[in-house]
Amino acid sequence: MAVAKFAEIKDHMLTQIEIGAWPEHSRVPSENELAEQFSVSRMTARRALQELTEQGILYRTQGVGSFVAALKSQSSLLEIRNIADEIQSRGHSYSAQLLQLTELPCPAVIASALGLKHQQQVFFSLIVHYEDQLPLQLEARYVNPQQIPDYIQQDFSHITPHLYLSQVAPLTEAEHTVEAILPDHFTCQHLQLKKPEACLRLTRRTFSRDGAVSLAYLTSPGSRYRLGGHLNFAPEKRS
Amino acid sequence: MAVAKFAEIKDHMLTQIEIGAWPEHSRVPSENELAEQFSVSRMTARRALQELTEQGILYRTQGVGSFVAALKSQSSLLEIRNIADEIQSRGHSYSAQLLQLTELPCPAVIASALGLKHQQQVFFSLIVHYEDQLPLQLEARYVNPQQIPDYIQQDFSHITPHLYLSQVAPLTEAEHTVEAILPDHFTCQHLQLKKPEACLRLTRRTFSRDGAVSLAYLTSPGSRYRLGGHLNFAPEKRS
């Protein structure tokens, strides 16, 4: 058997959800209906539903039915991931648009955060990250030119700044803050938000051995993105 | 059936692992052996093994067997603290107002998250946390009455639900998601927001050994609250 039947059913259901044929909280076919549609036994159809439920994609209620759970992009608080990897690991297509890559005099706040002097030159990049053609995150990043002198010559349409930086200057430390903000007009435009909506803004400052490397403002619409974390207090359950 | 057979097998195996009878990487009984020991079918024994594998407690290899996984050492990278402690550690005054403490039929989403049945009764509390007389957080919490039957009799003007729960049912696990939302009118009122502003909503689901204990929605105005974290990437040690 090339690919398991229950996996084919899962695939089909995931597709239906992704293309929007099955919206959030809508009912999905019952075990018996799926069994008939795919010419499998109920137990096999059940397995597909079961595993999707365990993945948090569906929720089920005995005696009622199975439904599509609220679907949002999610990244982990506990690991620092490349946004591109994150999107691709969900099976979606990733793309990015470079809006700016320049050198500019350092605003006071940035200078302080990166340990530079006021008005000293600093690298600045502005990138929109897309998940399936929909803007997921606006990345505004200031980079310490003393530590990464070649930053401004990179081609960030093929490598994310985060990935590049972690290759060039191994991170030793990172500092995060998470805020909820209402984006300004400029941000709304680039995130293709018709009306301002609540956004998550992750501020990330990274350090290498020699000090602060970069300060990034990562802004994502609250309706498209959330952060997730899983903490274990007992050494007996999953990562 | 009071408790499912596959659950009994899981319990037994968890106990064996916890007391050290089955050390790390040791082989556990095969599907057939468990089936005979517990007088169940292979499929039922298989389910116990399967679920323990999904929880990361076992690992299995086709043709070889099932084994106890390595216990994970835990570093809580991002610690989400008791709101009262947090406020007081900033040198501000903390107070709380209890708005509701009732029992109500369980909405489907809550039931699913807490492992309860639809429409089953669930405890619900609604509390506003104040920092220096200014509302900082609205806490809406659903509590599993099977695990915390006395929840509804507590005096939450003198102890936070989070603190009470962690005393009564030691947490083994917590799951968090962070979102940015625009609060509804009701939430705005209790947070004393004249105009709706972007809010951080922290959803926290806590577990004890017997399953999900509570699900809390913690909503704070973006202008008054943010989450901070600090991650260290110490050199990895590999043997």
Add this chain to the structure above:
DNA sequence: CCACAAAACTTGTATATACAACCAAAAGTC
């Protein structure tokens, strides 16, 4: 002893069946 084949055992997938628990809506009753 070695090489190879066969057997035994393990996990993985799939089916057909049965019954229990639960829910919602329809049907019946007062």
Add this chain to the structure above:
DNA sequence: GACTTTTGGTTGTATATACAAGTTTTGTGG
């Protein structure tokens, strides 16, 4: 109309069976 009962659909648990796929052990022939 209000209430109760029934009924059909749905998920949850459990069993017996079969075969596939992978690994280890055993056995056999050379």
